[in-house]
Structures are given as structure tokens and as C-alpha cells.
Amino acid sequence: MSDITKATAPTAALTGSMRDFRVPGGADLLKRTEGFFKWQDLRRQNGLWPFSRATEDGPNTICMAQDDRGNKMRGVNFASQDYLSLSSHAAIKETAKQTIERCGVHSAGSPALVGNTSYSVALERKIAEFLNMEEVVLYPTGWAAGFGVIKGLVRSADHVVMDMLTHSCLQEGANAATNNIHLFRHLDNEYCRNILTKIRAKDKENGILVVTEGLFSMDSDTPKLAELQELCREFNATLVVDVAHDLGNLGRIGRGHIGVQDMLGNVDVVMGSFSKTFASNGGFVACNSRAVREYLRFYSAPATFSNALSPVQAATILKAFEIVGSVEGRVLRLEMMTNILSLRDQLSEAGLDYYGDPSAIVCVKMGSEGLARLVSRRLPELGLIANLVEFPAVPKGAARIRMQVMANHSEKNIADAVRILKTAREEAEFELERSRQPAQSPQHVAA
Ligand SMILES: Cc1ncc(COP(=O)(O)O)c(C=O)c1O
Structure with missing residues (x-):
């Protein structure tokens, strides 16, 4: 020791x-950070x-x-998120090298202007086909996609109804979009139904976005997606499912829980990240309408005002999808x-x-924070x-x-x-x- x-x-x-x-x-905005640093540094020391x-x-x-x-x-x-070990795969590395030779390393523009590349255009089509959906918008990170899809679609009079354990990008997107946020008990579709009933009893005019994940990243569990999508149709709400952790690596054909639960092409909006299975930073939103795609392209700030995925990233992800589908x-x-x-x-x-x-x-369950911190200290x-x-x-x-x-x-x-x-x-x-x-x-x- x-x-x-x-x-x-x-x-x-x-x-x-x-x-x-x-x-x-x-x-003093700067001075008041010191309390955190003091506690953090005690832990560090x-x-x-x-x-x-x-x-x-x-x-x-x-x-x-x-x-x-x-x-x-x-x-x-x-501790790394490279579930199919693709980040060190020979074909992925070769693709990255060849793309750098051809295009350099930078997209040099936002997707709304001239930041797209032939690789990113091909990637959008690849993901749409993979998910049996019509349209895809790419984002610089998965976090940006989660934040951006909610902020892009929801306005202040609308409602967001979300599983209480959804990821930070979704919670932050909801907080930025509206004050009408309703959390439902983890995986509890009945609880979600009660919330939807109450909202629609009072408000038939505004939109409702229901938000969940295909695989929850701290609990490794999954909602009943067909039931949730059905609920959304009943209450004129829209479902978004974040598939960051299961797409590509779970299920016989790698379509994650959407595939396992026979919901391919039947979820209103699918949002995902490339950073767990597809060997790159980046994220996407898939939907079934050209109008939604064009709207997100110009009203979802991280897709509009942030530089596009670099050609190396887009080509690498495209290759990763090819491998995942083989x-x-x-x-x-x-x-x-x-x-x-x-x-x-x-x-x-x-x-x-x-x-x-x-x-x-x-x-792995530890329980108290003290015990978990001491375990974590000893591991390396x-x-x-x-x-x-x-x-x-x-x-x-x-x-x-x-x-x-x-x-x-x-x-x-x-x-x-x-x-x-x-x-x-x-x-x-x-x-x-x-x-x-x-x-x-x-x-x-x-x-
Ligand atoms: C459920 C979920 N959604 C979105 C993200 C964000 O993805 P990225 O790290 O690719 O930005 C993460 C990342 O940890 C995640 O766990």
C-alpha cells in the first residue's frame, strides 16, 4: 500500500x-468556486x-x-467506453489515416454552412438505413445531440416528461427549454401515464416531449418502449429515446433495445452517441420527417452554430457502422x-x-460514498x-x-x-x- x-x-x-x-x-463569481476546490483538494491530497x-x-x-x-x-x-473495441481496430485506424491524407483533419465549418463532407452526408444515410428511419441530423457530440433535440423542439409553453434518471444532456436540454418539466419514477410507464393525463386535462394546445433511454447508463436497465410509444400516441406526445449505450452493441443485429423490442422505425425520435461503440466523438438525431430534420438543422443550436464532425470522425464512424453491421x-x-x-x-x-x-x-454495488471512495483509491x-x-x-x-x-x-x-x-x-x-x-x-x- x-x-x-x-x-x-x-x-x-x-x-x-x-x-x-x-x-x-x-x-464574486470566481471567488465562490473556492469552496468546491477546498473539498475536492482534500479528497485529492x-x-x-x-x-x-x-x-x-x-x-x-x-x-x-x-x-x-x-x-x-x-x-x-x-473504465473506457469502447464496447466493441473498435477504437484500436486495424480497419478503423486505416480509414482514419486515409481520410487525413485526402481531407486533412478539420471540417472548418458548421453543418448549416459548408462544414459537411461527403463522409458526413454518407453517414447520415447510413444511420437512417441502420435504424430504418427516414432522416438524420449529426451533432458534434452525443451530449450536444441530447441537449439540442430537446432545446430544438420544445418551447417554453410545452412540457417535457422524463424518466427521473435520464442523462445530464437531456435534463439540461429540458431545463433550457421550459419550466414545465415533469419527472416520472424510473421505468414506471403507469406513472408517466398519470402525468400525461394530468397535463392533457389542462393543456391541449401545447406539445409534450417524453424522454427516456434505451439502456440506462448507471443501472443497466430498460423501459418498455412499445408501451411508452403507445402512450405518446394516445396523449398526442412525442417520444425521444437516447440509445447512447446500447446501439451497435446489444441485440443479435446490434440495433440495441429498439431492435430487441421490435421497435425499429417505430420510435418517433431516436438520439444517440458514437462515443461508446462507434470509435469517435459525435452524436445524431434520427426522425421520420424531412421537416423535422430541416427544423433541427436550423433551430437546434449545436447542429447549427457548432462546427461539423471532422472528416476523420465522419469517415471513422461510417466504417464503424459497416463493421457493426457485418x-x-x-x-x-x-x-x-x-x-x-x-x-x-x-x-x-x-x-x-x-x-x-x-x-x-x-x-458493482458499494453503498456508502465513504466505502466506495476507499475502494476506488485502492484499485489502481x-x-x-x-x-x-x-x-x-x-x-x-x-x-x-x-x-x-x-x-x-x-x-x-x-x-x-x-x-x-x-x-x-x-x-x-x-x-x-x-x-x-x-x-x-x-x-x-x-x-
Ligand atoms: C445516456 C447518455 N447520453 C448521452 C451521452 C453523451 O454522449 P457523448 O459522451 O458522446 O457526448 C452520454 C455520455 O456519457 C450518455 O451516457
Whole structure:
């Protein structure tokens, strides 16, 4: 153990959350950031701030990285979002190189002007075909697509009805668009129906956007999409489904839960990200109307006023879709799923519990923030890189270590990760117990 992990962690570094500093008081906008920094730095100095890490040579299954103090670590990597391991795929790298040779590295314009490329135009058609939908708009990131689709369609008199656990991009988009935001209990379509009934009893004039995800990124669970889409039709509402985490990697043909639930082409609006499965930054919105597409192109600010995906990104994503749709893609999905099931089995055998259904997201339950932080501190020293997730990203007292599985993980990677996680948890439990003991005075110790 390092000197840091041998020392007892101060209580203030094991408690509190980022929520405490979300609305800092004071007239000086810059000065009032200091409260957060003080708390964060206490955690950092005690090795309990595992965020803002940097990899050295890509998100590979064994990975060199450094924390935000420059401390190096090397370990088996379950912290990267490259589910089908396409970011290091030879054909993807070759495509990127050839595109750079031909076009350089920059789109040099927004999609509303001359930032599109022959690759981005082909990519829009590819995604539409892949999803059995008519039209696609590309965005510079998945976050921008989630924010942009809501802000682009919803006006202040409209309503957004959303699953309470939807991603930040969707929540921020809703907050920017209207004050009429109604959250429904996670995956609870009946609760959603009650909200829609109440809204329509009073307001038949304005729009309602219902927002959910194909696969929730902290809980690995999924709504009943057909039922939700049916509800939207009944109440003259529009459904948006964020498929960031399942598109391309789940289901026999890789269409995620929309495919698994036989809803291809039948969801009003599909929004996604390329950054989990398709080896690039970027996002998209797919719909079934040219009018909606043209409207978003010019009224959804991140699609209008931000530079387009670079030609390298668009060409890379296009190649990734080709692989995902091929026999090789099916093999990669099978390899990924074999790894997921093996990881879940080995965690259970080790007495470690996890959330949700089989997917690339395997969140291992820790409970208190203090315990999870101590586990997370020990992981890189033992050779595992995995992400700590705590309140407010998940409920208080439901902190977890998020493991993200890739197709290229080996059986040994998985066995090593489980062994390390089990050891780290046992040590952290002991450490937490020790930190709760009252400090002993010298006489007490002598006695
Ligand atoms: C559900 C969900 N939607 C959207 C995004 C944003 O995508 P990106 O990281 O590609 O901007 C994420 C990213 O973590 C996500 O988990």
C-alpha cells in the first residue's frame, strides 16, 4: 500500500458530495468556486479524487494512465467506453489515416454552412438505413445531440416528461427549454401515464416531449418502449429515446433495445452517441420527417452554430457502422456478451453484487460514498482502472464502481479485475471501520 492508503482518511474527504457546491453563494463569481476546490483538494491530497484521469496510449484493455496529480498507474482497464473495441481496430485506424491524407483533419465549418463532407452526408444515410428511419441530423457530440433535440423542439409553453434518471444532456436540454418539466419514477410507464393525463386535462394546445433511454447508463436497465410509444400516441406526445449505450452493441443485429423490442422505425425520435461503440466523438438525431430534420438543422443550436464532425470522425464512424453491421460485428457483440456474463458470474461468486440486466455496463454495488471512495483509491494500486460513481450521479448511499466491458477483454482481464475488486473492498471495509474508531490518546494506548 502507498503512504496515502496507509493513512486514515479524514471524515470530510469521505463525506459530502458535488451537490453541496452546485449553488455557491456570494457576489464574486470566481471567488465562490473556492469552496468546491477546498473539498475536492482534500479528497485529492488523500488519494480520494479518482476523476479527470488521462490515458497514455489509448483506451486499451491494459492501460497506462495518470491521475490529475500526475501519478502514473497501469492496470486492466474497465473504465473506457469502447464496447466493441473498435477504437484500436486495424480497419478503423486505416480509414482514419486515409481520410487525413485526402481531407486533412478539420471540417472548418458548421453543418448549416459548408462544414459537411461527403463522409458526413454518407453517414447520415447510413444511420437512417441502420435504424430504418427516414432522416438524420449529426451533432458534434452525443451530449450536444441530447441537449439540442430537446432545446430544438420544445418551447417554453410545452412540457417535457422524463424518466427521473435520464442523462445530464437531456435534463439540461429540458431545463433550457421550459419550466414545465415533469419527472416520472424510473421505468414506471403507469406513472408517466398519470402525468400525461394530468397535463392533457389542462393543456391541449401545447406539445409534450417524453424522454427516456434505451439502456440506462448507471443501472443497466430498460423501459418498455412499445408501451411508452403507445402512450405518446394516445396523449398526442412525442417520444425521444437516447440509445447512447446500447446501439451497435446489444441485440443479435446490434440495433440495441429498439431492435430487441421490435421497435425499429417505430420510435418517433431516436438520439444517440458514437462515443461508446462507434470509435469517435459525435452524436445524431434520427426522425421520420424531412421537416423535422430541416427544423433541427436550423433551430437546434449545436447542429447549427457548432462546427461539423471532422472528416476523420465522419469517415471513422461510417466504417464503424459497416463493421457493426457485418458478420464481424456480430462476432464482436458475442465476444462482448460472453465477457459480460463471465464478469457478472465471477462477481457473484466473489460475493459482489451488481445492478441491472446484462449489458456492457456492470455497476458493482458499494453503498456508502465513504466505502466506495476507499475502494476506488485502492484499485489502481492493485492494477485495476474502473470508475467511481457517486451521488448526485446516482442516489445517496448507492455509490458504485462502474465496470465497462469491451469485446477485447480476456478471461484473465476479467478474473484479475474481480480478484482486485474483492481485495480492495475487503481492505476498504477494514479501513472505514478504523476511521470510525475514536482517536486513542497516548495514555489510552499505554493502558
Ligand atoms: C445516456 C447518455 N447520453 C448521452 C451521452 C453523451 O454522449 P457523448 O459522451 O458522446 O457526448 C452520454 C455520455 O456519457 C450518455 O451516457
